[in-house]
Amino acid sequence: MEYQTIKGEKVPSLGLGTYRLTGQTCVRAVERALSMGYRHIDTAQMYDNEAEVGRGVEGAGVERAEIFLTTKVWPSDFARDRVLKKTRESLKKLLTDYVDLLLMHWPSEGVPMGETLGAMRQLQEEGGVLHIGVSNFSPSLVEEASGHAEIFCNQVQYHPYRSQDALVEQAGQMDYLLTAYTPLSRGGVQGDATLKEIGETHGKTEAQVALRWLVQQERVSAIPKATSEEHLAENLDVFDFELSGEEMERVSSLSR
Numbered sequence: 210m211e212y213q214t215i216k217g218e219k220v221p222s223l224g225l226g227t228y229r230l231t232g233q234t235c236v237r238a239v240e241r242a243l244s245m246g247y248r249h250i251d252t253a254q255m256y257d258n259e260a261e262v263g264r265g266v267e268g269a270g271v272e273r274a275e276i277f278l279t280t281k282v283w284p285s286d287f288a289r290d291r292v293l294k295k296t297r298e299s300l301k302k303l304l305t306d307y308v309d310l311l312l313m314h315w316p317s318e319g320v321p322m323g324e325t326l327g328a329m330r331q332l333q334e335e336g337g338v339l340h341i342g343v344s345n346f347s348p349s350l351v352e353e354a355s356g357h358a359e360i361f362c363n364q365v366q367y368h369p370y371r372s373q374d375a376l377v378e379q380a381g382q383m384d385y386l387l388t389a390y391t392p393l394s395r396g397g398v399q400g401d402a403t404l405k406e407i408g409e410t411h412g413k414t415e416a417q418v419a420l421r422w423l424v425q426q427e428r429v430s431a432i433p434k435a436t437s438e439e440h441l442a443e444n445l446d447v448f449d450f451e452l453s454g455e456e457m458e459r460v461s462s463l464s465r
């Protein structure tokens with residue numbers, strides 16, 4: 210596993226996404242992933258699988274302090290009392306005293322941003338949340354959010370077909386983690402001629418090239434979702450090769 214350093218703290222570059230993982234399949238995927246060496250798990254209150262994620266973490270027997278665990282608050286719960294209530298429920302379901310990162314899942318104009326982030330800061334002061342972040346925020350919204358709380362992360366769609374140049378630059382300036390969701394374009398990178406060609410020179414698959422391209426960038430982490438043991442293992446196996454500057458450029462140019 211490689212780590213990104215954000216505000217002096219190490220975050221595992223690769224995590225497991227859990228959207229649409231439910232029931233025993235979710236418990237097993239989380240447990241398997243941690244047993245294989247994953248140390249970063251992404252869930253959300255909206256995914257309705259926090260209890261299963263919690264059971265998976267418990268089952269794997271990995272020390273809690275070694276795991277970077279993220280959950281997110283859905284916009285319909287952005288009012289102060291809802292943020293507090295829903296996140297305290299998250300901690301119970303996740304069988305933990307704290308989450309490493311709590312995100313506003315999407316921007317919303319329903320509740321003033323300062324109210325939501327203020328509630329998240331209260332949870333941080335209580336120790337239930339280590340870091341605060343946002344998701345699906347534009348650079349100007351991140352800027353606005355940073356007026357209310359120290360922003361540790363912005364989680365956005367980022368993969369070879371979806372460039373995020375402005376946010377990558379802002380993440381560098383503000384020293385925040387840019388987490389790439391849908392890093393495999395929902396499996397769509399498979400069969401891509403350029404990724405395949407680059408992969409062949411390294412003995413890697415299209416998915417592995419896409420993930421390597423992400424985690425090789427400063428302050429970027431990727432959270433591919435996978436169910437099968439094969440996919441889980443394949444996605445983790447991206448730390449024994451490096452893309453050249455030219456290969457990085459070729460992947461970047463796939464963005465359309």
Ligand SMILES: NC(=O)c1ccc[n+]([C@@H]2O[C@H](COP(=O)([O-])OP(=O)(O)OC[C@H]3O[C@@H](n4cnc5c(N)ncnc54)[C@H](OP(=O)(O)O)[C@@H]3O)[C@@H](O)[C@H]2O)c1
Pocket residue numbers: 225226227228229251252314344345364365389390391392393394395396397399416417432433434435436437440441443444
């Ligand atoms: N913040 C947000 O608004 C937001 C939005 C969307 C997603 N997310 C987060 O990001 C995570 C990942 O995004 P995602 O689930 O939408 O898409 P993704 O990770 O790009 O793709 C997942 C799909 O790719 C398949 N797959 C996994 N590894 C593969 C491999 N090595 N080769 C070929 N196919 C592979 C999976 O199949 P199997 O499951 O069958 O292995 C699944 O169908 C989510 O689970 C969630 O945690 C956040």
